Amino acid sequence: MTKEAVHLTTDVLVVGAGAAGMYAAVSAARGGADVVLVDKSLIGRGGATIMAQMTVAAAVGHEAPDDWTRHYEDTIAAGRGLCDERLAAILCEEAVDRILELDEWKVGWARENGHMKQVTAPGHSVPRCVYVDFLNTGPSVARCLRGRVAQTDGIARISGVAIVDLVVRDGAVSGAVGFNLEDGAPVTIAANAVVLAGGGLTGIYRRNSASANMGGHAYALALRAGAELIDMEFVQFFPIGHLAPRLVGMDPIMWDPFRYKLGGRLLNGDFEEFIHNYGAEDSGKYTAPRDVTSFAIVRENEAGRGSPHGGAWLSFEHVPETELRAAFGPVIEKLLANGIDLTKQAIEVSPIAHYHMGGVRVDERMETNVAGLYAAGEAVGGANGANRLSGNALPEAFVFGERAGRFAAADVRGQTPAWAARDASAALATLAARSDGRTETSPDAYTHHAIAAELRALMWEKVGLIRTDDSLGTALSRIRELQSELEAAPAAGAAAYDMSLADWFDLRDSLQTAEAVTLAARSRRESRGAHWREDFQETDPALEENQTVALSADGMVTGWQPVGRR
Amino acid sequence: MNDIEKEHVSLRVQRGGPDDNLHFDTFELPFEPGASVLDALIEIRRNIDPTLAVRYSCVSANACRECMVRIDGEVDYACTARLTGGTMTIEPLAKKRLIRDLVTDIVPPKEQLASVVAARKQET
């Protein structure tokens, strides 16, 4: 396989082409910049965006009177004291503009009597959440933005290139190093501004709603470039993710609207209701907070009262078929095609890792502490604090993407490239060593998958819903051992589309991100929002601060800093 | 289908790239009710042969539409096609350029690295 190194020069490089990256590319091009948009998967298909099926929150006030400040209040309340108020305000105010802009771009928000339909998702004080029927929000958003990117002059789109490191010169970003998945060829891209839009990290947990490309890449790229992360301990678990029987072609978090509309009964392995034993009223109302529901399911399993696959039963058997069909139309057929007849059987659900509140630390221009390095979308931390409102993630991707692209373009106007080849040599050397082609990857010598599986189990069991100093300490030392094991793992062969090369770099990022989550979780000795410490169950007012994580010469370090106020 | 047949499934998977002698490898897997063809291919990569090349992203949501292959001759998504008992034959798409194993070139022409490089050379 010949590998011809490729070098490109642009003004703004956008890493990751989900909603945030595509929006950033469009807005940077609108700002007059030359843009390169890369994704390791296909443009607009690789991440969470295309998988989202539910709703998008924005105070457009079509359904009922609303104002962005009310959306802001709800967001702050959910964030349990840790939202960066400046980022949260930007998110709620500009979500309105972005939802209207996407409407102009014909995304297809569901309408009724000429106005956009809005529903009340949990935690919102008014019907505020727009959507695309039926359960088609993410695919429509992805299609719309893909089209927009294609129509906008000045954007070069590249599918199938994975970025493995950013390149920094004198404290400012100057480009990135990656490789072409098809032939393993190194790719270097000179750019005085880089927007990190590589999505979240939930793929590092055993039970998750992630695609194959959500292993915490943006966070690790940022750390290695010298940028700070914030709130890494706050991983959101969705309480009733689908567990069994095997369900394909559907969002694993789809049971939420079913429960809200129809009131499904949540039962333990003995087919008894149990949420009321954990201090919440649920029976018949289904209003128990998400965290209580999650913990209750985990506890029932610890007590040996889980469902067969280690979750809880969710039953709609008491709901007449006519009601089921009226509420969910074609979805009922899709379930039947999966062999699931809700009138005759209960399904199994479990908490699953679903979203990451923390992420790359940015200012109001979406810039990190590394000059020229911006972040957008789920990769950004701060706006949602210790917990995220449902429907706030897609607007975050739109709003922060638009801003990152806009400010990045303004930033680089008239600059000459700062790129110097020698700054990329370390990253290129690692890439070469990892793909030297001499070693035929024999299945036995190939340890990547074993390491990845162990990491996912470790994060699930020790850095998951219930954390203690012990569990976090154990996880931390094991993660560091796994990092050494990965260093020692064999290099990839020389075959075309050698996924073992991508596996290795993916896993390097995942281990580093996992270390950041675990370290931050260990030093937050309180419980707050999505972070539950069994050994520190109270919320400590003195810890109403954000935690940062950075890479120093001695390894990863955490710090505290006051919450950003308006 | 009787129970004995159901316990195992054999996947005949086409291997190799455009310059190789194309051949089939057969993998024996336990049959999990409800499991998809993609589940089985991922299982092969994880536990039997990590060098198998297959393209997928969203894993089973049928959202990304990247995992299209031929299953017993019919074009289908590996993530929504269910495993049946017995032997199943998995081949790459016939009408797309073969890269290796089950991976074909489904990248839209304008999103190809090579075409971006060529376009930028022309500009300068």
Ligand SMILES: Cc1cc2nc3c(=O)[nH]c(=O)nc-3n(C[C@H](O)[C@H](O)[C@H](O)COP(=O)(O)OP(=O)(O)OC[C@H]3O[C@@H](n4cnc5c(N)ncnc54)[C@H](O)[C@@H]3O)c2cc1C
């Ligand atoms: C199943 C599911 C349902 C959801 N439902 C909702 C909902 O109803 N409402 C809501 O508001 N939110 C929802 N969310 C959350 C929301 O979808 C995400 O937070 C949001 O889409 C993130 O957008 P993004 O652009 O930041 O990242 P993504 O859409 O994840 O895109 C990131 C991209 O970066 C690429 N990438 C990563 N690393 C690299 C690299 N090193 N080099 C090149 N490319 C790279 C990936 O391939 C991917 O394409 C849901 C999430 C999931 C998983």
